[in-house]
Amino acid sequence: MPKNLATRTSGAWLLGPALVAGVAYLDPGNVASNMTAGARYGYLLVWVVVVANVMAWLIQYLSAKLGVVTGRSLPEILGHRMKRPWARRAYWLQAELVAMATDIAEVIGGAVALQLLFDVPLLLGGIITGAVSMVLLAVQARRGPRHFEFVIIGLMAVITIGFMAGLFLAPPSPTGILSGLVPRFTDAGSVLLAASILGATIMPHAIYAHSALARDRFGRADSDAPGIPRLLTATRWDVSIAMVIAGTVNLAILLLAAATLAGVAGTDSLEGAYAALAESLGPVIATLFAVGLLASGLASTSVGAYAGAEIMHGLLRVRLPLLARRLITLIPALLILGLGVDPTLALVLSQVALSFGIPFALIPLVALTAKRSILGEYVNRRRTTVLGIVCAVLLIALNATLLVLLATGA
Template identity: 50%
Template sequence: MSSSTPAGRATIAPPGRGEPEARRSRGLLAIGPAFVAAVAYVDPGNIATNTAAGATYGFLLLWVVVLATLMAGPVQYLSAKLGLVTGKSLPAYVAGRVSRRARIAYWMQAEAVAIATDIAEIIGAALAMHLLFGMPLVPAGLIAGAIGMLLLAARDRLGRRFLESMCLVSLFVIGAGFVVGVLTSPPGLDDLAGGLVPALGGAETVLLAAGIVGATVMPHAVYLHSSLTAERPVDRGHLMQRLRWTRMDVGTAMILAGGINVSMLVLGATALRGVPDDSFGAAAAALTERVGDGAGTAFLVALLVSGVSSTAVGTHAGAAIMAGLLHRQVSPLVRRAVTLVPALVLLASGLEPVTVLVLSQVALALGLPFALIPLLRATCDAKLMGPWRNHRALTAVAVAIVAIVVVIDLVLVGLVVTGRG
């Protein structure tokens, strides 16, 4: 027997079974999508911006990392809720409410965000292979892209639980890589407390702060999360329960990702303080010299796992964006080529990879309003969401998040226009 949500979504009622067993099964269905999105929160772009911020400015921007994580939680929950309640992804929602010309324009900026994301992930993985195994950068980038494709093929063959499990394992491996460094060079409590006091130190710190926000509240993760939850039918009578489990899924994933991001900056502010912020090689060498061989290797392994796992997630997000906005499925090989080629060109150009990574995250910050404003509008729409529309407190939080992102972007654009950025 089936029923419909306020958006007209066809849903599937659960089969007859004991209620405790059915409740556990419905809860388990809600667990996992947030961990896929969370991998995007600890990709090589995060590593570059957070460690660069710590190495150059100490704990000054720690509050930005914490604030960005606190912003990311409600955003990911709203994205998940939109998919659950309506059965549509955020790109599909936008596509249904704008003209064809506006839809194409929106897709172009979303595609640019996906390319910027993949640039960071491929470059990070390639650089890790280069430093760990001595591989040339361009072949290493090709291998990273191929591994991402294999992971998605395995997901198609083995089911979505494979990708979710892979992402969870990746989060723990990445976290372990940074915790090793932090524990061997622990920060002082006074330093941590001081870093939580909001402050900036000039135009360069604004650029890094924008990069941190863009690397954490990532547009493609917002698009993807709504698509992942839309894939999972839920009976209307059990929707409130599924939303509670979804909040747990998002909260747990954000705590884990947020802790890893804090560890990145803390590692930069302690073991990497004063190390040039434009070279992962210099960072790994400094960790080896100051902390020990294990710390340098753990850092590079974390970078490799971060790049490989997040490139699979990024390609998946790009496919969801194209399917929602253009109403067509594109071969994963074609999607991989579209986003891989720019990364390989940059790897071959001789530009400093870490600088490219930081700038790519700034580009993500500029793309955030295009994801957040439609998401806020959709989840506040009573006709679309019915009784599951945002309540006033959640709306106020979401409006504040959008306002912070827009202000950061306006300041960033102002610095670029005046030549100070």
């Protein structure tokens, strides 16, 4: 076994990369999409959250497996396999636009949280969120992945408490939950929100990032190294824990909105939801919700910047310093905040944009992990590849349906 791998598999603590990538599933876009879905449609879209998290487990495991076995990230492998510069640049452009949509959601979410908690103007809140994220990225750059993981996992704990506290005072209806498990839509708006939930849950940048996080943690190794089976077992546990946490919190947000905010005017926005929670459940629950939103924005924007840097490095073979990239990607979000665009609407639409980037990340991931020339003996089993194809087809079909509905004004 290579020395690097032997060292990294000898410790008892192998979890972490999936928990960091899993923060992407708890970003402000998720909060806005799930809160809006519950407030507008009650329990109708519970099934979308459940299906999205089941699909996310498979997708994140495949991404992590690619990084563990090859010692390279998905963008690195794609950049190596795309021989024509124009193809790499075109692929990078769509991936970069997706990363920017992610940044928009996360910075806006942090800005809204600061306004709710401290009455900070949205533009200033966006600047503060960006500045704090730069501090977190400096931890990753200077102290290494383990310290970065500890910080992000700590923020994940704050997110979980903040978004789930309200359920103890306003338990959801068991009958409503069961009815929400039946797949169905009622109108174009419910399809739009379903696409938003999927875009917020199965995030393209998380697919790119997870393979890089696994590479950074476990290093490069020969595909026949004896430590890899142990790493893959630990990775399955890591992904399972991360997806259970993310899925539970996302479902809790929708259920809280369905139980408390359904039919209440103005609660399909984060500010309206905060005010309604304060009125119905008290200021403590509302404050915890805002704190969870702030932690969500800070953690997820740091992971998003990390993913964007990896996308650029892998596809363009250019590595910008993380902090410089953070400054550049703050611009679109700050422009939106400065122009006075409704922040909740911007969050939801950013998640719809993310859903259209999913196939560009998912199809290559499934294809690469099905190649024996890439993964050797760790290549996907046939049923795993089939399930990955099914996920991709379902996501593409939903996005195509959404486009038709929007085009016809249904």
